[in-house]
Amino acid sequence: MPSEIERAGVPLCDAPRATGCLLDWNSVAAGTDDGARRGSRLIWLDGHYQPLGNRRAVCVNPLNWASDGEAPASINLGALPPVLPGEALRAPLPQLTGARCDGGLLRVSLPWSERHGFANVPTFFGSYHVFDYNLVYSNIRANAVERVAAYRATHPAATP
Numbered sequence: 242m243p244s245e246i247e248r249a250g251v252p253l254c255d256a257p258r259a260t261g262c263l264l265d266w267n268s269v270a271a272g273t274d275d276g277a278r279r280g281s282r283l284i285w286l287d288g289h290y291q292p293l294g295n296r297r298a299v300c301v302n303p304l305n306w307a308s309d310g311e312a313p314a315s316i317n318l319g320a321l322p323p324v325l326p327g328e329a330l331r332a333p334l335p336q337l338t339g340a341r342c343d344g345g346l347l348r349v350s351l352p353w354s355e356r357h358g359f360a361n362v363p364t365f366f367g368s369y370h371v372f373d374y375n376l377v378y379s380n381i382r383a384n385a386v387e388r389v390a391a392y393r394a395t396h397p398a399a400t401p
Contacts, residue, residue: 298345
């Protein structure tokens with residue numbers, strides 16, 4: 242069954258060089274049962290936040306850019322630990338976690354010894370949503386370059 246966005250005409254990205262499509266993920270701890278709050282999860286739709294309800298959540302794995310894909314930690318180029326205002330950025334942590342799309346959620350497993358910087362109250366309940374970008378930061382950076390190159394290759398008039 243297509244998601245609301247796919248029915249609106251925006252396809253889900255399913256390759257690292259795909260353009261004109263949607264990327265989406267919501268990180269949770271592997272093994273977390275998020276079913277209890279599924280209907281109350283908020284999404285941005287039609288200009289405001291509203292409950293997800295019965296809409297189908299979608300997931301594109303930001304480690305391999307496959308929709309509903311699974312990827313090992315070995316291809317995680319680097320997670321960027323968050324810092325407080327005024328602190329210097331820390332070095333990315335390669336191979337911190339793999340990721341698997343399952344039921345519209347991105348399931349991650351952080352080693353307990355590596356949770357420093359990636360722990361707050363919601364993570365104790367399984368939500369890593371606030372760290373969606375941090376956990377796969379270096380993969381996002383590398384892919385942004387790849388997608389821009391793909392877009393420029395297919396839209397030469399848009400290239401300055």
